[in-house]
Amino acid sequence: MQKNIKSFEKYKKEYERSIKHPEDFWEGKARNFSWRKRWRNVLSWDFTKPEIKWFEGGKLNITENCLDRHLEKKGNQTAIKWIANDPQEKNINLSYKDLYTQVCKCANVLRKNGVKKGDRICLYMPMVPELAIAVLACARIGAVHSVVFAGFSAKSLSDRINDATCKLLITADGGFRGDKTTPLKEISDEAMKSTPSIERCIVLKRTKSNINMQKNRDFWWHEQMENSNSDCPIEIMDSEDPLFILYTSGSTGKPKGIQHSTAGYMIYTEYSFRNVFQYEDGDIYWCTADIGWITGHSYIVYGPLLAGATTVMFEGTPSYPDAGRFWKIIEENQINIFYTAPTAIRALEAKGMEFVTPYDLSSLKVLGTVGEPINEDAWHWYNKEIGKDNCPIVDTWWQTETGGIMISNLANVTPAKPSFATLPLPGIQPCLVNEKGNELEGNSVEGRLCIKFPWPSIARTIYGDHKRFKETYFSAFHNKYFTGDGCLRDENGMYRITGRVDDVLIVSGHNLGTAEIESAMDEHPNVCETAIVGFPHPIKGNGVYAYVICHNEVANNDLLKKEINDFVAKEVGPIAKADKIQFVNGLPKTRSGKIMRRILRKIAEGNTENIGDTSTLLDPSVVEDIKRSAQ
Ligand code: PRX
Numbered sequence: 001m002q003k004n005i006k007s008f009e010k011y012k013k014e015y016e017r018s019i020k021h022p023e024d025f026w027e028g029k030a031r032n033f034s035w036r037k038r039w040r041n042v043l044s045w046d047f048t049k050p051e052i053k054w055f056e057g058g059k060l061n062i063t064e065n066c067l068d069r070h071l072e073k074k075g076n077q078t079a080i081k082w083i084a085n086d087p088q089e090k091n092i093n094l095s096y097k098d099l100y101t102q103v104c105k106c107a108n109v110l111r112k113n114g115v116k117k118g119d120r121i122c123l124y125m126p127m128v129p130e131l132a133i134a135v136l137a138c139a140r141i142g143a144v145h146s147v148v149f150a151g152f153s154a155k156s157l158s159d160r161i162n163d164a165t166c167k168l169l170i171t172a173d174g175g176f177r178g179d180k181t182t183p184l185k186e187i188s189d190e191a192m193k194s195t196p197s198i199e200r201c202i203v204l205k206r207t208k209s210n211i212n213m214q215k216n217r218d219f220w221w222h223e224q225m226e227n228s229n230s231d232c233p234i235e236i237m238d239s240e241d242p243l244f245i246l247y248t249s250g251s252t253g254k255p256k257g258i259q260h261s262t263a264g265y266m267i268y269t270e271y272s273f274r275n276v277f278q279y280e281d282g283d284i285y286w287c288t289a290d291i292g293w294i295t296g297h298s299y300i301v302y303g304p305l306l307a308g309a310t311t312v313m314f315e316g317t318p319s320y321p322d323a324g325r326f327w328k329i330i331e332e333n334q335i336n337i338f339y340t341a342p343t344a345i346r347a348l349e350a351k352g353m354e355f356v357t358p359y360d361l362s363s364l365k366v367l368g369t370v371g372e373p374i375n376e377d378a379w380h381w382y383n384k385e386i387g388k389d390n391c392p393i394v395d396t397w398w399q400t401e402t403g404g405i406m407i408s409n410l411a412n413v414t415p416a417k418p419s420f421a422t423l424p425l426p427g428i429q430p431c432l433v434n435e436k437g438n439e440l441e442g443n444s445v446e447g448r449l450c451i452k453f454p455w456p457s458i459a460r461t462i463y464g465d466h467k468r469f470k471e472t473y474f475s476a477f478h479n480k481y482f483t484g485d486g487c488l489r490d491e492n493g494m495y496r497i498t499g500r501v502d503d504v505l506i507v508s509g510h511n512l513g514t515a516e517i518e519s520a521m522d523e524h525p526n527v528c529e530t531a532i533v534g535f536p537h538p539i540k541g542n543g544v545y546a547y548v549i550c551h552n553e554v555a556n557n558d559l560l561k562k563e564i565n566d567f568v569a570k571e572v573g574p575i576a577k578a579d580k581i582q583f584v585n586g587l588p589k590t591r592s593g594k595i596m597r598r599i600l601r602k603i604a605e606g607n608t609e610n611i612g613d614t615s616t617l618l619d620p621s622v623v624e625d626i627k628r629s630a631q
Pocket of ligand 1: 248294295369370372373374395396397398399401421483484485497499500506509510511
């Protein structure tokens with residue numbers, strides 16, 4: 001294993017080298033992996049197309065690097081430690097050898113079911129070891145996995161399956177989360193009514209619910225796995241072959257299938273995992289994310305396994321059976337590195353210390369957060385009550401599109417600053433630009449966050465829509481990747497993310513497109529038009545605020561609000577439901593018909609005094625109307 005950066009001085013040197021000689025720098029990292037054929041060329045790129053290629057000509061398989069490579073020295077070490085939703089249910093420890101065997105068997109099942117290199121496979125599963133196994137099985141045979149978060153609705157699932165024309169769906173009879181079960185197969189059946197590309201569906205038994213199995217289409221996971229061969233030669237992949245697609249929300253209603261490639265993603269997730277968390281051999285590492293999101297892909301599955309770590313996977317929720325669950329798991333499993341989201345920290349803080357004090361958290365060495373800005377209050381609580389003023393908190397800024405952590409302190413190595421992601425990782429060249437696209441030099445500046453040089457795990461395209469990829473990320477500012485985030489750089493050159501500057505809302509750490517929610521609400525027969533904005537929410541970070549115009553007079557407001565939210569749950573998923581719905585007679589629009597969200601945001605924030613200039617509105621009186629009926 002390669003050595004981690006161990007001092008601030010070393011970080012500065014490594015950073016400087018990575019900027020002056022990026023190709024040499026990354027080539028040095030690449031040498032630590034198993035390759036079937038060496039690369040010809042480290043990097044070629046052109047952000048105007050955009051086209052980015054790392055380690056061209058190289059041949060490899062990422063699972064050989066996650067699994068086979070570790071068998072000799074770490075075969076008996078736990079690779080995945082799985083903790084069930086129900087505290088009474090036994091945990092499962094899969095050693096590297098066990099995981100290797102299961103992945104090979106599953107990969108053979110996929111091959112037997114006709115899956116070939118390049119085919120897209122959809123995974124709609126609970127947080128059980130079989131999800132990680134299925135992810136790796138796809139990668140082993142060169143199939144492209146598209147994991148859809150198990151909280152999404154049938155409509156969201158079928159849209160994602162159709163967008164990527166997936167051939168096979170792997171799901172479960174159901175999933176446990178807290179005191180609820182999600183009927184995953186039932187939802188999948190509904191989705192499969194409109195997914196012509198799906199030929200087969202493999203179903204894992206988890207909740208033992210009563211489900212329908214369609215002959216010649218649906219097959220049980222356990223029956224398929226039973227006699228499957230545990231020897232599965234890898235598919236040899238090109239460095240730039242796609243590894244997976246993962247959907248994320250955008251500013252239009254249609255989610256974007258972010259596509260990542262093999263070698264660059266592998267090198268960067270391993271490197272960032274080790275250095276940010278300062279992972280050392282033997283550490284027990286737990287990331288509480290779901291594999292349905294990028295954090296789960298990069299820092300539950302790939303990064304930790306590439307580094308030969310023990311990665312904990314938790315099926316349940318932070319508050320089940322009570323708000324002490326996380327802390328209990330930390331004590332029982334002697335967790336050393338703990339990585340979670342600000343929304344979970346805030347929710348648990350609100351429950352009070354009586355859920356924390358009973359547990360011994362002294363195994364903890366490093367804490368992390370991801371997904372949204374962490375407010376100073378939550379930072380201090382996390383630091384004092386969980387870390388006991390003794391564990392560095394790494395505030396990791398990154399995105400589905402970046403594949404890995406981009407800006408973060410390195411635990412105990414580079415300085416932390418509450419609510420600041422701090423400094424870029426080696427190889428990452430952030431810059432701030434103003435609205436005109438001019439780069440803001442020097443410190444104490446605020447602007448839009450861009451990245452001006454490629455890094456190995458940058459997304460390569462939006463599946464099936466390269467034009468949208470270019471427009472979304474590479475057109476706003478010349479020759480730069482635009483993140484969609486606002487950001488400031490303080491007097492010491494440290495970065496603080498201030499939030500999205502586009503129409504994406506981050507709610508409880510989940511990315512939601514306002515347009516997606518609006519079009520779901522518009523499906524309600526009495527809804528004429530909607531506008532969604534965010535408002536500050538003490539636990540979720542942002543709440544969803546909906547302004548709704550109805551066709552007909554509303555008799556029962558509460559009933560209609562519930563119905564509208566039912567549409568959102570059905571079309572998008574329960575996570576996108578509005579926290580507040582305000583019925584209005586009109587929306588503030590410019591003469592060209594564009595909704596002035598700035599005004600709606602102010603009102604949603606409770607700020608009805610300083611609305612700003614409304615003179616460019618088609619009808620400024622609607623603003624007064626909205627203010628009067630604001631909640
Ligand atoms: O706005 C930033 C916010 O989450 C967005 C990316 O969301 P997603 O693609 O779902 O990936 C989330 C997990 C990597 C970013 O554009 N974000 C993420 N991490 C942070 C953050 N905002 C502030 N601080 C962070 N540490």
